[in-house]
Amino acid sequence: MNIIRTVRSVAFSSIPNRTLSTTRSLSTPSAQYTAFEVNDKTGIATLTLNRPPVNSLNLELLTEMRNCLKDAETNKCKGLIITSSSNSVFTAGLDLLEMYQPQDERVKSFWTALQSMWMELYGSKIPTAAAINGHAPAGGCLIATACEYRVMLPNFTIGLNETLIGIVAPKWFVSAFLNVVPRRVAEQAITQGKLFTTAEAHNVGLVDDVVNTKEEAIAKCEQFIGSFKNVNPYARALTKQQFRIKELQELEQQREKDLQIFLGLIMQPSVQKAMGIYLEGLKKKSKKQ
Numbered sequence: 001m002n003i004i005r006t007v008r009s010v011a012f013s014s015i016p017n018r019t020l021s022t023t024r025s026l027s028t029p030s031a032q033y034t035a036f037e038v039n040d041k042t043g044i045a046t047l048t049l050n051r052p053p054v055n056s057l058n059l060e061l062l063t064e065m066r067n068c069l070k071d072a073e074t075n076k077c078k079g080l081i082i083t084s085s086s087n088s089v090f091t092a093g094l095d096l097l098e099m100y101q102p103q104d105e106r107v108k109s110f111w112t113a114l115q116s117m118w119m120e121l122y123g124s125k126i127p128t129a130a131a132i133n134g135h136a137p138a139g140g141c142l143i144a145t146a147c148e149y150r151v152m153l154p155n156f157t158i159g160l161n162e163t164l165i166g167i168v169a170p171k172w173f174v175s176a177f178l179n180v181v182p183r184r185v186a187e188q189a190i191t192q193g194k195l196f197t198t199a200e201a202h203n204v205g206l207v208d209d210v211v212n213t214k215e216e217a218i219a220k221c222e223q224f225i226g227s228f229k230n231v232n233p234y235a236r237a238l239t240k241q242q243f244r245i246k247e248l249q250e251l252e253q254q255r256e257k258d259l260q261i262f263l264g265l266i267m268q269p270s271v272q273k274a275m276g277i278y279l280e281g282l283k284k285k286s287k288k289q
């Protein structure tokens with residue numbers, strides 16, 4: 001892959017207890033919806049989702065996320081932090097327009113890219129952390145739970161709300177959720193399509209910490225990644241793999257079947273109708289604001 005390296009100075013003087021540092025921006029020429037930077041001092045990479053207005057995950061954004069993750073691993077970064085350029089939305093989850101009245105080849109590529117992105121993030125060798133600085137419904141929650149650590153800003157929402165749209169959270173969405181939330185809480189919440197407030201999410205373990213600003217959230221993620229500084233990275237990666245291999249193998253072996261189930265479900269006229277009504281509701285709400 002053709003990686004452009006630019007060196008960009010970032011003054012951290014406004015942030016207390018931090019020495020001046022630099023970040024390298026590594027970005028592919030085609031990067032449109034993401035910013036990817038590596039802090040030269042800490043070796044930690046930050047992937048910022050930047051697809052206004054709500055960072056909905058379309059094929060291109062998913063592909064860029066995969067490229068960033070690959071860059072972070074190839075460049076032997078100490079860890080990866082995922083955050084958003086928006087002040088109110090981490091990501092609104094999957095781009096509903098990819099699934100509503102879709103084109104056959106595009107929707108297949110879209111779902112396949114989502115599967116790959118999730119497997120690569122969930123199984124990443126390097127420590128991963130989500131600085132959730134906005135709402136994180138459905139696919140947003142999927143990204144957060146694929147990471148090893150989550151910190152969230154107050155008064156936002158997170159959860160798997162698929163049933164409210166008339167769709168179903170696939171098993172692999174649920175499996176990562178179950179890593180952090182007790183089974184009983186998860187079953188009730190996911191069947192109800194419940195979105196947890198930040199405080200509720202913290203209470204059930206869906207997020208590890210709550211802080212007031214994005215800067216504090218990034219610092220918490222850095223602290224989490226830094227906690228592995230005396231741990232052998234190879235031993236760490238293999239240990240992480242032991243915890244996550246079952247879900248990864250399950251999806252890898254069932255990829256084609258998972259795709260066919262997804263297509264079968266979203267192409268049902270009743271599901272298309274429900275999605276259309278949901279989208280219409282979002283648009284009406286957006287116009288009122």
Ligand SMILES: CCCCC/C=C\C/C=C\C/C=C/C(=O)SCCNC(=O)CCNC(=O)[C@H](O)C(C)(C)COP(=O)(O)OP(=O)(O)OC[C@H]1O[C@@H](n2cnc3c(N)ncnc32)[C@H](O)[C@@H]1OP(=O)(O)O
Nearest residue numbers: 056092093094095096137138139168170262265282283286
């Ligand atoms: C066993 C069998 C298993 C088979 C599995 C099969 C199928 C499962 C398939 C998929 C799983 C699905 C996962 C998903 O992620 S679906 C997406 C779920 N996301 C949501 O429900 C969030 C919807 N959005 C919101 O609630 C709000 O937008 C927000 C995130 C809270 C932000 O609110 P805000 O007020 O800031 O923004 P607006 O609501 O005004 O939105 C602005 C603008 O964006 C459009 N938009 C919002 N979300 C999406 C989205 N997810 N996709 C596409 N577009 C979105 C919204 O319509 C507005 O558009 P406009 O043109 O009016 O400006």
